[in-house]
Amino acid sequence: MDNQVMWQKSLWLLGHLSGLLLMAIPGAIAQPRTTAADLIPLNPNPDPLYLPSRPEQVTIDVDRPITLTEAIELARRNNRQLQIIEAQLQQSRAVLRQAESALYPTLSFQTNISRTDSAAIRLQNAQAQQAFIKGGGLGIPPVPLNTTSNTWTNTVQLGYNIFTAGQRSGSIQAAREQVRNAELDLQRQFEQLRQDVANDYYNIQQAEALVRIGQAAVQNSQISLRDAVARERAGLGTLFDVLTAEVQLANNQQQLVQAQSQLKTAQRQLAKTLSLNDKATVQAADPIQVVGEWKLSLEESITLAFRNRVELEQQLAQRNTALQQRRVALGNLGPQLVAGGSFNTTDDLSDSLAPRWGYTVGGQMNWTLFDGGVSRASAAQQESSAAIAEAQYAAFKNLIRFQVEQAYYTLKSSQENIRTNEVAVRQATEGLRLARLRFQAGIGTQAEVSNAxxxxxxxxxxxxxxxxxxxxxxxxxxxxVSGLPLNPQTASTP
Known part of the structure; x- marks a missing residue:
């Protein structure tokens, strides 16, 4: 209970110190919050194949401060990797629809119209005429047969696989497991995206604060250099004090340049994660402060992670997919029973007779008695895939526990560091004030001020x-742990 009260007091004190620091550092005033309309220029070109070809098309001219919540929303809407996984999910659903089509019979219609002028009949007519002539033309002359025919044939065919030895159901179940795996992968990617965006956002916050600290350090060094020069001209200081102040100013200026470079890099990293417009960049609108408390114990966090992490469910889905594929492979050795029928009509367009119709019904059974071991070898491969998924399930379980424990221990150590560093900032601020007073009074040195x-x-x-x-x-x-809201204070054990 005492630790809880101390932590709450530390949070209040940190917020108070952060406010004082923001007021003391130029350029640290909080940025105005953005609206939904302000975020529209950050969206990328709707054409994914768009490729800038001129320098002005990639020149940054849109700079917006955004909150972490807005950054996550932009990532959810625009992140390319998330869009790829969403497309893969749609692809898996299409594969499932393809597999489910085996539940229904196939129905086809074919029509054919043709005109035939038979060379064989022409030859038959010529031969008959020749025989009649050679016979002296006696008797009844042969009647020439019609050499041409115009026919119109229509066929409707129906077929259905009555029994597939488990191949049909196995294929459908395997496709469903693939859809489930794709859905879980989409959840996994979004959880990972939230963490990536948060880390990139905190990198910008840290870089912006380091720039402000660097600017304040340069100003402090300039003040110290001014004091050292004034004292040296008045005969109260030495040239060594001036040189020390100049070196301190140069070092702080170099650190400021490095911090500014890190800020640009952090901004471009977040822009890449958010898939921003080629001409846009962002700043951090949220102030640097602790986001809240983690109310779950380590043990509660671990067990909740075991329930929520989709990676475990993905391994189960992959295992089930492998088992269904095994059924499909062994189905090749079972009987396959197919039933079907066809109805057809034929009409000779050159005569006056009505069309004639006919039909065919029947069934067929195919049974592969020996295939050289191909099917059983394929089934053995799927059994190994299922065993791999089970081993990966156990490995992921161990990894999940380690990840939670590592993050939890980092959280606790950071809590202690915040308390310690709060005291250090107060002491260092007071130390710098006293060092300057001593230097201005002539009883201290510039080195003391620089060290402070x-x-x-x-x-x-x-x-x-x-x-x-x-x-x-x-x-x-x-x-x-996954599946938790952005605000950790709302996290609790279900």
Whole structure:
């Protein structure tokens, strides 16, 4: 209970210190929140095959501050990897519909119209005429047969596989398991995407804060250099103090340039994850503060992760798919019974008779008695696939526990670091104030001021890092437990 109260007080104090830090650092004023309309220019070109070809088409001219919630929504809508998996899900559903078509009979219709001028009949007529002439023309002259015919034939054919030795049901069940696996993969990708977006967003927050800290450090160094120069001109200081201040200023300027470069890189990384417009970039609108408490114990987090993680269900789906494919393979050795029938009509268009019709009905059984071991070998492959899925299930279970434990321990250590670094920031701030007073009074040195500035920068950076690490640990726990809302304070054991 005491630890809980201390943590709540630390959260309040951290927020208070963050506010003071924001007011003390130029450029740290919170950005105005965006609206839904403000996010429209961030959307990518609707044509996925669009490829910029001119420099002005990739020149950044849209810069928007967004919250973490808005970033996740943009990723859900625009992330290319998520779109690929959604397309794969639709593909799996189409495969299922194809497999289910075996439940129904096949019905086909064929029509054929033709005109035939028979060379054989022409030869027969010529031979008859020749024989009549050779016989002296006696008797009845032969009547020439019609050499041409115009026919119209229509056929309707119906077929159905009555018994497939389990192949039909096995194929359908395997396709359903594939659909289930694709649905689970979509959930997995979205959970992973949430964590990736959160980490990229926290990277921007950290880089922006480091830039602000760097700017404040440069200003502090400029003040120290000004004081050192004034004291040296007044004969109260030394050239060494001026050189020390100049070196400190140069170091802080270099660190500021590096922080600005890291910020640009972090912004482009988030833009890639969100699949933003080629001419857009984003800033972090959320202030740097702890996102809340993780109310679940380690044991509750582990058991909830076992229930929620789709990776375990995916392995079960893959195992079931392999078992159904085994049924399909062994079905090749079973009897296959097919029934069917056809109805046809034929009409000679050159005569006055009505069309004539006919039909055919029948059945056929095929039974492969020996196929050289192909089917049983294929079944053995699927049995191995099922065993692999079972082993991967056990491996994922161990990995899930390790991931939760690692994130949980990081969360707890970050909590302690936040408390420690809060005190360090207060002490370093007071130390810098006293060092400047001592230097201005002539009883301190510029080296003391420089050391105090360095200590304050380090303490601020440590507090920033511990806060970001805490938030990253929350995001990791949300990912590794899965199925939880964005706000961890609402997470509880069902």
């Amino acid at each position: 500035e360095t200590s304050l920068i380090q303490a601020q950076s440590n507090l920033l890092s511990s806060t970001i690490d805490y938030n990253r640990a929350i995001a990791a726990l949300q990912r590794f």
